[in-house]
Structures are given as structure tokens and as C-alpha cells.
Amino acid sequence: MTSEPILTLENVSIGYDPAKAVIENLSFSLMKGEKVALMGANGAGKSTLLKALIGLIPHHSGRIQVKGLNLPSGPVQAATLKAVRAIMGYTFQEADDQLFMNTVYDDVAFGPRNQGLHEDAVKERVQQALSTVGQLHNSHRPPYKLSGGEKRAVAIATVLSMTPEILLMDEPESGLDGFSRKRLASLLKSLDHAVLFTTHDLTFAKNVADRIILLNDGQIVLEGESHEVLAQTETLEAYHIL
Ligand SMILES: Nc1ncnc2c1ncn2[C@@H]1O[C@H](COP(=O)(O)OP(=O)(O)O)[C@@H](O)[C@H]1O
Numbered sequence: 001m002t003s004e005p006i007l008t009l010e011n012v013s014i015g016y017d018p019a020k021a022v023i024e025n026l027s028f029s030l031m032k033g034e035k036v037a038l039m040g041a042n043g044a045g046k047s048t049l050l051k052a053l054i055g056l057i058p059h060h061s062g063r064i065q066v067k068g069l070n071l072p073s074g075p076v077q078a079a080t081l082k083a084v085r086a087i088m089g090y091t092f093q094e095a096d097d098q099l100f101m102n103t104v105y106d107d108v109a110f111g112p113r114n115q116g117l118h119e120d121a122v123k124e125r126v127q128q129a130l131s132t133v134g135q136l137h138n139s140h141r142p143p144y145k146l147s148g149g150e151k152r153a154v155a156i157a158t159v160l161s162m163t164p165e166i167l168l169m170d171e172p173e174s175g176l177d178g179f180s181r182k183r184l185a186s187l188l189k190s191l192d193h194a195v196l197f198t199t200h201d202l203t204f205a206k207n208v209a210d211r212i213i214l215l216n217d218g219q220i221v222l223e224g225e226s227h228e229v230l231a232q233t234e235t236l237e238a239y240h241i242l
């Protein structure tokens with residue numbers, strides 16, 4: 001991790017209805033290589049925030065900068081979205097939403113093929129991404145036959161094969177048993193990428209995150225190094241984390 005920001009939000013407001021903000025006036029930075037957990041009760045706005053960062057929902061106001069690139073408020077041009085998505089990869093809460101091809105290989109190859117890479121380069125990307133997540137042996141299996149933990153790992157590989165610098169992940173540990181959560185935590189921790197993820201699991205947050213941001217009603221109510229935030233048990237209880 002360095003102290004150089006790779007993603008910066010300044011006074012960002014986001015909503016589905018222009019008259020009502022779900023995220024209000026939010027500011028924070030994510031450093032290169034830093035792992036940050038976004039926590040907060042159901043409905044706090046965590047998923048909305050991740051979706052706006054990847055351009056799935058436009059933000060109303062404020063500045064979002066991705067590695068010096070400006071994601072403007074309002075409708076975003078396709079070229080800008082493409083540039084932003086080359087830097088940031090996003091994984092859905094449900095791995096099944098990410099996997100739709102007949103084989104693991106084709107799912108992980110989908111992004112690089114879409115980028116117009118030659119099949120040799122695609123193969124290199126796929127093998128690299130699948131070996132990073134420990135799933136090379138499952139290359140030729142259909143995704144629906146994999147276990148929850150294997151699906152999650154492959155879903156991450158579909159994003160890694162696009163060689164992003166930032167990973168945005170919505171509840172990556174959900175639906176996984178304790179063993180698979182621990183494996184996923186060490187995988188995320190071992191990546192050089194900056195990772196911004198949402199979670200309801202305090203142990204998972206502690207194992208992965210350098211920093212925790214606690215959201216309530218679209219605003220930051222607590223922010224700090226993971227061990228500092230996790231020690232604030234009364235606040236965590238008040239905001240339904242504990
Ligand atoms: N597609 C949508 N259209 C309208 N409102 C939505 C939509 N998705 C989420 N919301 C609302 O935005 C708020 C934040 O939701 P969300 O970002 O999903 O919270 P979290 O991920 O923290 O549980 C909630 O009040 C929710 O009802």
C-alpha cells in the first residue's frame with residue numbers, strides 16, 4: 001500500500017430519485033493497494049455507492065476521480081465508462097450473476113476477448129487470473145457445477161483477467177462457509193490491487209481491511225484503521241453491525 005490515492009470522492013451524492021439522495025455528501029480516498037471495508041446496516045447505501053463508482057448509477061453531484069480520470073455527474077459517456085472499467089473491476093453480490101458462459105475458461109476469457117485481445121494473449125490472461133485464485137484445475141468445468149467458494153473465486157478471476165488496479169466487491173464473503181471465507185480473505189489480502197468491499201462479517205473485515213468505513217443513511221459515521229473501528233463496540237451496536 002502507498003499513500004497515493006487511486007480513487008477519490010469529494011462531496012458525492014447519489015440517488016435513484018433526483019429529489020432524494022441515498023448517499024449524501026460523501027468524501028473519502030482509497031490508496032493504491034489499500035483494502036477498505038464498507039460496513040453498515042441493510043439499506044445504508046453500500047451497494048448503491050459501489051454501483052455509482054463503476055458507473056451503473058449516475059451520481060447527482062460531487063467529484064469522483066479514478067486514477068486521475070474524472071467520472072462526471074449525470075449521464076456518463078460510453079468512452080469514459082470504458083476507461084473507468086479498465087481500471088476498476090466489480091464483483092456482484094451473487095457470483096451467479098457474474099458467470100454465464102458454458103465453461104469457467106470462457107467466463108474468465110470473456111472480458112479480455114471483449115477488449116479485442118488475440119487468443120494467445122487471452123489464454124495468458126485466463127491462466128494468470130485462474131491460478132491467482134487457485135482455480136486453474138476447474139478451467140473446463142461448467143460454472144454451475146462449482147461449489148459456492150469455487151464460484152466466488154472464479155467470479156473474481158473474471159475481473160482479474162481484465163487487469164484492473166481496483167476491485168470493488170459487494171459482500172464477497174456472503175454465502176461462503178467459514179473455511180471458504182478464510183481462504184477468500186487471504187486471497188484478497190495477498191493481492192496488490194486496491195480493494196473496496198462491503199461486508200457484514202466483522203472477522204472477514206478484520207482479516208482483509210486496512211481501514212473500515214461505517215456508513216449509516218448514506219453518510220460516514222465512523223472511519224479508521226480496522227482495529228480502531230472494531231474496538232468501538234457501542235457504536236457498532238448502535239449501527240446494527242454487532
Ligand atoms: N434500484 C433501486 N431503486 C430505488 N431505490 C433503491 C434501489 N436500490 C436500492 N434502493 C434504495 O437505496 C437505499 C440503499 O440501498 P443499498 O445501497 O442497497 O443498501 P445496502 O447495500 O447498504 O444494504 C435503500 O433505501 C434502498 O431501498
Ligand SMILES: [Mg+2]
Nearest residue numbers: 046047048170
Ligand atoms: Mg447491499
